[in-house]
Amino acid sequence: MIAFVSGGARSGKSRYAEALLCRWHARRGGRRWYLATARASDAEMAARIARHRRERGAGWHTLEVPLALDAALAEVGDGDSVLLDCLTLWASQWRYGGGGSDAEGEALLAECLAAARARGIALVVVSNDLNEDLPPEDAETRRYIAFLQRLHRRLAREADRVVEVVAGLPIDWKPIDDHDPETLP
Amino acid sequence: MQSLIGGAGSGRRRLAAERFPGARWHRLAAGEAAACLEARGGGEVLVVDGIADWLAAALAETSDDEALRGLWSGLLDGLAAAPGEAVLILDEMGRGIVPMDPAPRRLRDHNGWLVQAAAARSRAVWYLRHGLCKQLK
Numbered sequence: 001m002i003a004f005v006s007g008g009a010r011s012g013k014s015r016y017a018e019a020l021l022c023r024w025h026a027r028r029g030g031r032r033w034y035l036a037t038a039r040a041s042d043a044e045m046a047a048r049i050a051r052h053r054r055e056r057g058a059g060w061h062t063l064e065v066p067l068a069l070d071a072a073l074a075e076v077g078d079g080d081s082v083l084l085d086c087l088t089l090w091a092s093q094w095r096y097g098g099g100g101s102d103a104e105g106e107a108l109l110a111e112c113l114a115a116a117r118a119r120g121i122a123l124v125v126v127s128n129d130l131n132e133d134l135p136p137e138d139a140e141t142r143r144y145i146a147f148l149q150r151l152h153r154r155l156a157r158e159a160d161r162v163v164e165v166v167a168g169l170p171i172d173w174k175p176i177d178d179h180d181p182e183t184l185p
Numbered sequence: 186m187q188s189l190i191g192g193a194g195s196g197r198r199r200l201a202a203e204r205f206p207g208a209r210w211h212r213l214a215a216g217e218a219a220a221c222l223e224a225r226g227g228g229e230v231l232v233v234d235g236i237a238d239w240l241a242a243a244l245a246e247t248s249d250d251e252a253l254r255g256l257w258s259g260l261l262d263g264l265a266a267a268p269g270e271a272v273l274i275l276d277e278m279g280r281g282i283v284p285m286d287p288a289p290r291r292l293r294d295h296n297g298w299l300v301q302a303a304a305a306r307s308r309a310v311w312y313l314r315h316g317l318c319k320q321l322k
C-alpha cells in the first residue's frame with residue numbers, strides 16, 4: 001500500500017498524509033514510523049522539526065533519513081506503517097549532499113517502493129509541487145526540478161493513491177478501488 | 186484542437202506520444218506564424234510543441250501587449266481552423282510567487298491568457314500532474 005501526497009507550501013499536505021497513514025495503521029496494526037528527511041541544521045529547522053514532532057504526538061518511531069532510504073526501510077518491520085516526509089528535501093540532499101546521480105536516486109526510490117510492496121509496508125510519501133512556476137532562470141535549478149519530477153512521476157506511477165492537497169483537502173489523482181477496503185480513504 | 190496542459194516534467198509529451206502514435210510533431214520556431222500548418226495534409230494529427238518558448242521570443246520582440254495578444258491569438262486561430270487536428274503542448278507556470286521583474290511577469294501573464302484561450306478553442310483539454318492526467322474538458 002503506497003500513497004503519494006503532494007501540494008504547495010502550507011497546503012496541509014503533511015497533516016493530510018499523517019492522518020491517512022494513521023487510518024491505515026489503525027486498520028493494520030504493527031509499528032508506526034516517521035522517516036524525517038530534514039536535519040536540524042539551524043535553529044529555524046530545529047524549531048520546525050520540533051513543531052512537527054509535537055503535532056504528531058506519541059506512538060511514532062522516528063528515523064532521520066537524509067539519504068539512505070533503503071537502510072531506513074530495512075529497520076522497519078514487515079507490515080509496519082511508514083510516513084516519509086518529505087521527498088523534496090531528500091532530492092536536494094541526494095543531488096547536493098553526496099547522494100549520487102539522478103538515475104541512481106530514481107533507482108533507489110524504485111527499489112524502496114518495490115521493497116515496501118513486497119514486505120506489506122504501508123508507505124505514505126510527502127512532497128512539494130514545484131513544477132508549475134515560471135521556468136527557473138538558472139540551469140542548475142532546472143536540473144533539480146527535472147530530477148524531482150522524475151521521482152514524482154515514478155511515485156505517481158507506482159502508488160495506489162496519488163493525492164493533491166489544497167487547503168488541507170484532498171484531490172484524488174488515481175481512482176480508488178472501492179472493492180478493496182485497504183485503499184479506502 | 187486538443188490541449189495538454191501541465192508544469193515542467195509533468196509528462197505531456199509522453200502522453201501525446203502514447204495517445205497519438207501516428208502524429209507529426211512540430212516545434213514552433215521563434216517568429217513562426219500558423220504557416221507551419223500549410224504543409225499539413227487533411228486528417229493528420231499535428232502535435233505542436235515549443236509554444237511557451239515561441240511566446241517568450243515574441244515578448245522580447247514587442248512591448249505592445251495588444252499586438253502580442255493579436256499575434257498569439259492569430260496562431261491559435263490558425264491551429265484551430267486548420268484541417269486535421271492540432272494537439273497543443275501548453276505550460277502551466279502560474280503557480281509561483283509573482284516575479285519582481287516585469288519581463289517574467291509579462292511572460293507569465295500572456296502564457297496564462299494564451300492557455301485559457303487555447304482551452305476555450307479546444308474540444309478536449311487535459312491537465313497533467315506527475316505523469317497522471319485529468320480531463321478538464
